[in-house]
Amino acid sequence: MPRAGLSRAAVVAAALDLVDAEGLDALGPSPLAARLGVRPASLYSHVASAADLREGVCAAVLDELADRVADALAGRSGEAALRAFADAYRDYAHAHPGRYAASRLPVGPDSPAVPAGRRHAALAVAVLRGYAVPEAEQVHAVRLLGSLVHGYASLEQAGAFGHSEPGPEQSWPRVVAALDAALRTWST
Amino acid sequence: MPRAGLSRAAVVAAALDLVDAEGLDALGPSPLAARLGVRPASLYSHVASAADLREGVCAAVLDELADRVADALAGRSGEAALRAFADAYRDYAHAHPGRYAASRLPVGPDSPAVPAGRRHAALAVAVLRGYAVPEAEQVHAVRLLGSLVHGYASLEQAGAFGHSEPGPEQSWPRVVAALDAALRTWST
């Protein structure tokens, strides 16, 4: 019988497809092994536990997402950068609901997801360069930015905006515009 | 052997205490039965399944949370109402992390959590009465409000703000003030 040729990277990559296809709840050794054509116990050569698998998926998603955001930000500044930043997150949540949900998995303090999280904070700081936010206030503005983008994508994905008119895509530009206004008048 | 005197309400109430004490991950028939001094199978007379239990907990939390927000809003308007609204959510998330996490459980379209969700939207509309947001734009402003408050509480609870200075309680008033500014200049 030929071998499957697994590795930690291959296992995590398959897990990314799994959560997109079956949802975050299906993330576990057993369904993942089925998808890889392998027995569940075989995964433990490459992943320490189900929790370790989740941490790997979370870190991979945060990295992939940071790459997308960085691409979207390239060559833009000011309000255009803000819109690109916000859209990058929301578009990713739409294209990969399972992965986006995985980005919010709880992880330990020395998980590889932590440096990936710092990348996201640095990208938010880059957006702020287009606004006159005082240095000492930037942390607060970064948190405003992150909270709003994450909150909107998260509530929209949960269907919280689904039962009222108009659809969430109508509100999104208005919400981002309000965020732009808040950042522009931050100094006052 | 005397009976335990359970009911759906009693089971859900015990589940609320369970998630606060042990975290949302511990929400299941087995730990809940242990807490109630009962065998897991006995719960199925009062709750249809683990998913039904989660829906019941989510609805109960959303109701309790809406009560708190309504209390906080009573007799206030304008920026004071906005602060009270936002603080009510964040304070609840601090006091009852497990319950707050349960408020974001995915629920079906005809769950009792749906009307509870409408209560929250109505409360946000009440806050907007203190601002000159045009009728047709209120949906968008409500979504801005909800996204920001939920996003901040959620990221703070996940520890996303824990590894940078200053602490999240420093940023919160600044973030709410920015939200106030955005709502006040919405008409433009």
Next chain:
DNA sequence: TAGGCTGCCTAACGGTCGTAGGCAAATGAC
């Protein structure tokens, strides 16, 4: 070609959710 390493296997344990059927405690009729 022979040896060793490594990867995937089978087998098994303890745990979970959920179902079926039984027994006994509470409730209501007489």
Next chain:
DNA sequence: GTCATTTGCCTACGACCGTTAGGCAGCCTA
């Protein structure tokens, strides 16, 4: 007060999951 009915909690069980231990076979190196 006794008896019948309902009802709530029980035991027992099946299916599945995460995880560990140990074995066998495929691959790389000498």
